[in-house]
Amino acid sequence: MPNSAVLLIDCPDRRGLVARVSSLLYEHGANILHADQHRDGELGLFFMRVEWELGLADSDSRFDLKRFKQAFAPMARELEMQWTLATNEIRLPVALFCSETLHCVADLLHRWRSGELDCDIPLIVSNHCEVEALAGFYGVRFEYVPVTEETRAGAEARQMELLAENGVELVVLARYMRVLSPTILRYPASFINVHHSFLPAFTGARPYQAAHRRGVKLIGATSHYVTELLDDGPIIEQDVTRISHRDQVEDLVARGRDLERIVLSRAVRWHLEWRILRYGNKTVIFD
């Protein structure tokens, strides 16, 4: 993977947006690797992701990111753009939150170790101790933060302290079985959760039991950004698998684990590669 920069834009739709952005990049000598746009005709919105090579640091052909940013900022203001400019030279610090069930954490850690997830993971937080050995194996700091209904405020204060200490910008709820309060959700990081159903079906607790009771023929899993409304945030990825009348609840749980691993790891990867734009309660995925 070469050193590259990504520019993510959303703004009111108008003529010439692609021309103006791509011309500015061209003038600054960018070699574009990928460019993707989307227009929501109904809402009159425009979305763009463009990725280009930076070249080696200190080389003559190095793209001058600072100069580009200075030229781009006034254009963005004029066109009422919301934008993010990121490079893969800075790795995002990510914290994993989990409870007793470890298949998602184990999966994310293995993907991280094998280079599939390009980030730092300085911290694992859990309200249980099962994950401690795994954290040790991967050399990640583990913090046990017990939570009860009564102690949630204090526990979340401790969690935010840990996020701040580690400069965390993305919190992945990898089967963390506690609801987060609006307070911690205002912490300046993104929160990605995996819910073990095909949302919006079977929100809330015990979705596999509910799916079994309803007699569905497919079960699913959903990764989404967390908002204050439970299981209602912008959906990032979903997948399903076929089941039959033979499958009992424990079979659904087992089959669901494969779905959860996949939808959660895709969501994390897309977030790390700046492929996701949130708008309203939805996402644009530039994959």
Added chain:
Amino acid sequence: MPNSAVLLIDCPDRRGLVARVSSLLYEHGANILHADQHRDGELGLFFMRVEWELGLADSDSRFDLKRFKQAFAPMARELEMQWTLATNEIRLPVALFCSETLHCVADLLHRWRSGELDCDIPLIVSNHCEVEALAGFYGVRFEYVPVTEETRAGAEARQMELLAENGVELVVLARYMRVLSPTILRYPASFINVHHSFLPAFTGARPYQAAHRRGVKLIGATSHYVTELLDDGPIIEQDVTRISHRDQVEDLVARGRDLERIVLSRAVRWHLEWRILRYGNKTVIFD
């Protein structure tokens, strides 16, 4: 396909059920083609489907269905079985109900003509006239029965008259956009519907619009038996397809049509082949 008989059983679970049924069939000389069982351990229920060859009518080796039935009935009583004994020598009379959207009706008629659906289709009923030419092409009687909120009772009386006249035992709601009243649902036939969402998500009207608004990444379709609760009957089959932020509502509608055709035609075929057992609000599919 050879001439064959199917026995469908559900009863309280106890030891020796498979042995007793299969021994009785063996004693009567049955050559079993397929046998399948299911046990719901939680509810203590047992389900079985067994299919065997009948042989040619009037041949010496013809299985004596009448004699078997006389021997089976007392055993079934003793074991508290609910059961159906059917043969593929009698074709089920099926009525199709539809509205303006014809992709499901056209698909079912083509499958019927090409031999995929082994039934009679003596009747198509619609509250619109679009289907008339198609019915004519396939040589099926078409009846226009307009329905408004005010005239539903009279319309359903006419529909039941038509079902009775044609001896209909299965009514397929092939994108019929009117809710059936409890009165017609008490008519002694099965009613199969297709709902254009992945139930239980997006029940009721305009599910593609709701799916688009929620920002899901997969859309689905569901075929189910109709009960008095809207979109709540036993699910027979479901399927989904991947969509993206690029897809507008009209794209979902178009992609959904392929799902609807498939889940509805499978449900009809399984029903015709006596592969479905309903229990509570669920189905066992012996496919």
Added chain:
Amino acid sequence: MPNSAVLLIDCPDRRGLVARVSSLLYEHGANILHADQHRDGELGLFFMRVEWELGLADSDSRFDLKRFKQAFAPMARELEMQWTLATNEIRLPVALFCSETLHCVADLLHRWRSGELDCDIPLIVSNHCEVEALAGFYGVRFEYVPVTEETRAGAEARQMELLAENGVELVVLARYMRVLSPTILRYPASFINVHHSFLPAFTGARPYQAAHRRGVKLIGATSHYVTELLDDGPIIEQDVTRISHRDQVEDLVARGRDLERIVLSRAVRWHLEWRILRYGNKTVIFD
């Protein structure tokens, strides 16, 4: 669907291609609906599809396609572009070729009638007569052209005559069970075929038999452009479905029909919407 124009481009990759094309469109007042690019870094190729509104014919705000074309042509020459400029105001004339099995033809005709396929279908050619009634129902001219090993040259001459008479630009082989010779493939039209396997597995005749013999757990279907090498042309779309040891060859055939309908109809729709770029033996699908 608004009146729109599509520009499809492939050319050697170089900096500034997006900027130059989008700027030229902007200067001519285009309101871009969709734009999509792809870069093949390995081969050094660039691909682009851009679609914009034309506005009503004779209105003041009508996009001047002729003037744009005059300005674009020299740029295209300079940048060594291969390109196609098309509008949805002209419907492509399509011929369907089939044999005895009619599920694909019936499906395409229904989709065409219901507005899903935006083209003309002036002609159906078959080496059998089964399709005649269906052609009549949809008001399409049917031509019976029998073919044997010995008469192929004459039959193809007749087929080309029919293509020419009807101005056909796309030939869809909807389960047409004869191999086309290099001669007819040089006719200036595109040829799309559906093969009833997951290519490159099971090329040639009787793929369902071969799949059953090999004991695969999924079967597939593939739509592709036809080239002189049998079942080797650029793949447009593929899909698969799960099977089990219970499925006999005739079950594979039945299940495969659903796949064939879907992959073929998608390929035809994408071709009609100018979403496909062929290069080498592959396709770029801008969906």
Added chain:
Amino acid sequence: MPNSAVLLIDCPDRRGLVARVSSLLYEHGANILHADQHRDGELGLFFMRVEWELGLADSDSRFDLKRFKQAFAPMARELEMQWTLATNEIRLPVALFCSETLHCVADLLHRWRSGELDCDIPLIVSNHCEVEALAGFYGVRFEYVPVTEETRAGAEARQMELLAENGVELVVLARYMRVLSPTILRYPASFINVHHSFLPAFTGARPYQAAHRRGVKLIGATSHYVTELLDDGPIIEQDVTRISHRDQVEDLVARGRDLERIVLSRAVRWHLEWRILRYGNKTVIFD
């Protein structure tokens, strides 16, 4: 999971097989949990899997497996049955073979630790050392056995020694990138491999490169029993995922890893649960 026994049978098809087996079980007081049959009409073969409760060891209601076996053996001889009688009270000893790529090994070890795979794993063998730390974390003995073209015979002798020492009955090739010789394949254990393509497409080395070159729209993975013919053994499970022209070979590799994990872990689980019957070059999966 209760203590249970499984009987797997294949034999020439004849009337009364289900009746005779289920009656014998009934006479011995078996409480059947699952029973499944399959008939290959073409080859005249019958397959059966039946699972029943054993009850607690030393309890009065304990099923007498020894007495059943004595009664079953003569019947099996008479009916020319091949059969296996197994219980989940004895855990199968499994060895994992791998090379440098560890996603499959890591996945199997995690599933084993979390109870999803009911077996012993006394041994991991690799021709590389990358897996050593992982083996240590899960407390499994690791043996480094380097292999070159020249040293294969000696290396396999060492591998067989290790298999024998550990009583291994199932060898899982979890991305072990060396071809096994006929000699080691005659070792009395089952060998399950994962191949990173949708077999029979893209056999041999570098299947993702071949898939990319051919321009397929789906990639797959296959788990199968190993035979002397490379990538030709009985297929156990397959799965596919959609790709696009945007995906480079490294993307296929990454997406394929998820498929490989799933198809391999399913194959191992089904083998451990005695759900697989091999016949000819195919499998019956009683899932």
